[in-house]
Amino acid sequence: MKKILFKRGAVVSSRGIKHADVLVAGDRIIAVGRHIKEDAEIIDVTGKLLFPGFIDAHTHFDLEVSDTVTADRFDTGTKSAIAGGVTTVVDFATQNKGETLSDALNNWHIKAFANSSCDYAFHMAISDWREDVKEELSAMHEQGVTSFKLYMTYPAMMLNDKEIFDVLTELKRLGCIAGCHCENAGIIDGLRERYAAGGMLSPLYHPQSRPSPCEAEAVDRFLRIAEAVDCPVIVVHLSSQEGLEEIRRARKRGAKVFVETCPQYLLLEDSVYDNDFDESAKYVCSPPIRKHSDRKALWRALKDGEIQTVSTDHCSFTKEQKRAGEYDFRLIPNGMPGVETRPILLYTYGVKKKRISLAQMCALLSENPAKLYGMYPKKGVIKAGADADIVVFDPHAHSVISAATQHSACGYTPYEGVKVCGEIENVYLRGELVYRDGVIVKERFGRYVSRGKPEL
Ligand code: URP
Ligand code: ZN
Ligand code: ZN
Numbered sequence: 184m185k186k187i188l189f190k191r192g193a194v195v196s197s198r199g200i201k202h203a204d205v206l207v208a209g210d211r212i213i214a215v216g217r218h219i220k221e222d223a224e225i226i227d228v229t230g231k232l233l234f235p236g237f238i239d240a241h242t243h244f245d246l247e248v249s250d251t252v253t254a255d256r257f258d259t260g261t262k263s264a265i266a267g268g269v270t271t272v273v274d275f276a277t278q279n280k281g282e283t284l285s286d287a288l289n290n291w292h293i294k295a296f297a298n299s300s301c302d303y304a305f306h307m308a309i310s311d312w313r314e315d316v317k318e319e320l321s322a323m324h325e326q327g328v329t330s331f332k333l334y335m336t337y338p339a340m341m342l343n344d345k346e347i348f349d350v351l352t353e354l355k356r357l358g359c360i361a362g363c364h365c366e367n368a369g370i371i372d373g374l375r376e377r378y379a380a381g382g383m384l385s386p387l388y389h390p391q392s393r394p395s396p397c398e399a400e401a402v403d404r405f406l407r408i409a410e411a412v413d414c415p416v417i418v419v420h421l422s423s424q425e426g427l428e429e430i431r432r433a434r435k436r437g438a439k440v441f442v443e444t445c446p447q448y449l450l451l452e453d454s455v456y457d458n459d460f461d462e463s464a465k466y467v468c469s470p471p472i473r474k475h476s477d478r479k480a481l482w483r484a485l486k487d488g489e490i491q492t493v494s495t496d497h498c499s500f501t502k503e504q505k506r507a508g509e510y511d512f513r514l515i516p517n518g519m520p521g522v523e524t525r526p527i528l529l530y531t532y533g534v535k536k537k538r539i540s541l542a543q544m545c546a547l548l549s550e551n552p553a554k555l556y557g558m559y560p561k562k563g564v565i566k567a568g569a570d571a572d573i574v575v576f577d578p579h580a581h582s583v584i585s586a587a588t589q590h591s592a593c594g595y596t597p598y599e600g601v602k603v604c605g606e607i608e609n610v611y612l613r614g615e616l617v618y619r620d621g622v623i624v625k626e627r628f629g630r631y632v633s634r635g636k637p638e639l
Contacts, residue, residue, distance in 0.1 A: 184209045186223035187614065189573070192233040194565050197546035205233060207571040210613035214567055228575055231608065234545060235565045236270025236572025237526050238552040240306075241419060241443060241494035244274050245294040248339075249516035251507070254499040254592045257298040260522065261629055262590040263497075264301045265618050267523035268607040270572035271562050271632060272301060273552070275332055277308040280339065284309070284319040288328060292631070299629030301612060302572070304556065306362070308332040309350060310340040317353055324357050327633025329557045331361045332419070335401045336368040336469070347408050355414035360555075360637045362417035362443070365401035365426065366393060366470060375513055384511045386463035387456050390471035392512075398470050399425035406433040406440055415439035415639050417555070420496050422448040422470040424480035427489070439639065441555055443492045444481050446521055446528045447472060447597060455597075464505035465595055467515045468496065482538045485547065492555060493529060493547045495521035499593035520593040524584055526574075531603040557634035571614040580606035590623070 189205040194215060204219040205212060244260035246253045255263065257274075264272050276291035278284055284307055295303050307328050309316065323329075331354060333347055334340040342350065347363075354361055374392040378384065402418055406429065409416040418430060421444045430440055447468065452475050455466040466472055484490045498518025508515030526548055533539040539547070553563020561570050584598040610618035617625040 188221050188223040189226050189228045192228040194233045195545045197550045199542045207614050212569050212571050232576040234574040235549040237268045237548045238271045239269045239494050239522050240273040240552040241496045242272045242274045243498040251504050254501045257295045259592040261300040263523040266590045268526045268574040270301050270612050273304045275308045276305040278310045280311045300626050301629045302632050304632040304634050306330045306332050312346040320353050329359045329634045333361050334364045336366040351412040351414050358636045362419040363405045365405050367397040367400045370397045386512045389467050389512045390453050393471050395423035395425040398423050399429050402426045402429040410438050417441040419443045420445050422473050423477045442490045444490050445496050446525050464515050468519050469517045491551045495525050497522040501594045519597050520591045523589050527603045530605045535604050554638040557637050573611040575609040577606045577608045
């Protein structure tokens with residue numbers, strides 16, 4: 184069996200840095216310790232950080248939505264992931280109305296199988312709650328799908344309060360968990376109609392028709408439904424201070440709630456929306472990019488441990504696809520790319536700016552998503568027994584983000600021209616070198632990860 188010995192690394196975990204050697208045999212890590220001696224391929228990683236492969240628990244690859252399909256399918260999306268040090272994605276298998284959950288899961292297996300360059304798992308987005316769908320939940324669990332997404336907005340996918348109550352009741356029985364897209368659909372519809380009636384149809388009105396109170400109201404309502412059921416839940420892609428305050432209130436009442444935010448809500452501000460259609464449309468996502476004060480509040484919450492994961496909501500559309508809404512912002516497909524840039528951005532603007540520690544970065548990007556989504560300790564940690572998913576990170580390198588060097592089919596990055604510190608140098612997926620010095624050296628090596636129950 185092939186053995187690799189990483190010598191003199193700085194192994195990062197949620198507890199800090201440990202200077203150690205890491206011994207890999209086949210697809211597993213078999214030892215972490217000082218001065219390991221072994222007949223193995225020796226890789227000197229002096230001066231480098233070794234992270235457990237990053238996990239992006241919020242991607243939408245090959246998603247049919249807004250009369251189109253995301254620019255990144257599993258082939259380009261997962262190459263983009265690997266180049267960003269992401270060895271596992273949890274993508275959203277999404278049930279279309281009229282479909283069973285099994286249909287949706289099969290569809291996603293077909294999309295991902297033999298196309299994925301990183302490991303992949305699936306959440307299931309429930310869009311059509313019916314008696315037969317309820318009967319399918321335990322089969323989902325048996326097939327390794329232990330987390331579900333519920334939408335409180337988007338007509339094609341949203342559930343009403345009673346349906347959310349019923350889904351959570353069933354998930355509690357199974358020991359599974361739901362994440363929710365929290366935005367108040369009624370207010371959004373009303374504001375959109377108002378702006379449209381006034382001829383205000385440029386992308387500037389996208390954020391204005393989905394203001395923070397829409398998120399805050401929905402967060403509060405979702406958490407109160409979860410409290411009535413008495414089950415832990417996740418608020419995904421939290422974007423606003425007002426939403427965060429509702430989470431604080433719920434926690435004070437005793438609610439168990441996990442929170443995810445995304446780099447776009449930590450790094451971008453609503454000045455990205457202006458009268459230049461192509462420029463603004465790139466940033467049309469939901470929830471929208473917020474204000475400086477929201478950004479600050481989210482960084483603070485990360486530091487204080489109020490937010491458990493940072494994933495991306497990678498949902499990419501080319502500029503041409505975005506042009507569907509050139510004369511009506513309501514028709515712009517929502518979403519942006521991000522799977523390739525999250526670790527480097529969190530390192531540069533989180534760790535280097537001392538907003539979070541290296542240990543926190545590791546927890547937010549690897550360990551916590553692995554635990555929350557039932558993959559720990561196979562994923563999310565460098566220790567004996569874990570999959571040998573290892574990112575060799577050079578903390579001293581500098582570069583500038585550019586779509587030209589990225590692997591996404593999107594054609595743009597929201598972070599074009601942004602200076603970053605550190606570099607994803609080499610990436611190992613289950614012991615195989617898949618990315619080396621800017622080049623993907625092994626493609627389509629990804630496998631399905633059947634997940635266990637969330638570790639709460
Ligand atoms: O605009 C976004 N985020 N699109 C992706 C779907 C979602 O809401 O997560
Ligand atoms: Zn969402
Ligand atoms: Zn999403």
